[in-house]
Amino acid sequence: MTEEVRFKSVVGPKLAGAIDLPEGEIRGWGIFVHGFTLGKNSPAASRVSKQLAREGIGMLRYDNLGIGDSDGNWGDGSFTIKVQDTVRAATLMAERGTPADLLVGHSWGGAAAIAAAAEATGVRAVATIGAPADPSHVERQYDAVMERVLTDGSHEWFVGGRTLVLKRAFVDDVHHASLRNRIRELHLPLLVLHSPTDNTVDIANASEIFREARHPRSFVSLEGADHLLTARGQAQRAAHIISAWADQYIHRSRPGGKDK
Secondary structure: OEEEEEEEOOOOOEEEEEEEOOOOOOOEEEEEEOOOOOOOOOHHHHHHHHHHHHOOEEEEEEOOOOOOOOOOOHHHOOHHHHHHHHHHHHHHHHHOOOOOOEEEEEOHHHHHHHHHHOOOOOOOEEEEEOOOOOHHHHHHHOHHHHHHHHHHOEEEEEEOOEEEEEEHHHHHHHHHOOOHHHHHOOOOOEEEEEOOOOOOOOOHHHHHHHHHOOOOEEEEEOOOOOOOOOOOOHHHHHHHHHHHHHOOOOOOEEOOOEEO
């Protein structure tokens, strides 16, 4: 079962979210942070979250600014805003009596999850799937229009079958974003999942994240998976791994957020 929610972005517009409610015993709650231009209904976000819910971990997945069912313009966002909205999502979960124990981030969302974890209310563990070690990794996706953006201040960018407006402020924010210090200062259990055949974000990124992180840290190779986790059963497999790993860290609770 899914509960629809909306909450305000740090820049004002309302963001649309869906909470996949736990089945059976409630083991904990979490938030899924989607990739660059993907959304809450992308295969990774939807399938991982639903599988975690089947295993007792309720998950909020939501669309970032101007994506999917959320209001606003995508071009008014940035990596910094994505991080801050992840913190907002954690606040929403805490206010409804189901504080998020777990942050799960896919691709660029994995970098945002790490960056947000220290400020996100209640978070006790972080898992990344196919995450870049540096947020600026996404620059290669819009490299062809970068010069026009820097010259004109903005430029249309066709990606994923739609046209988005890429703005200079977005590009500047991504270019100057830093993740390595956030990884070193995380002070939370970290699980890094990555496919050795990921053609979008090379597995070397996983090695960098793992190397920078402090213990407790874990790495699992998602052999056979593509970056978007579209191959049959791969998203569910990732969820199984996250569920088992997180068991010793997540806050066990009953309905209403009360402890066991």
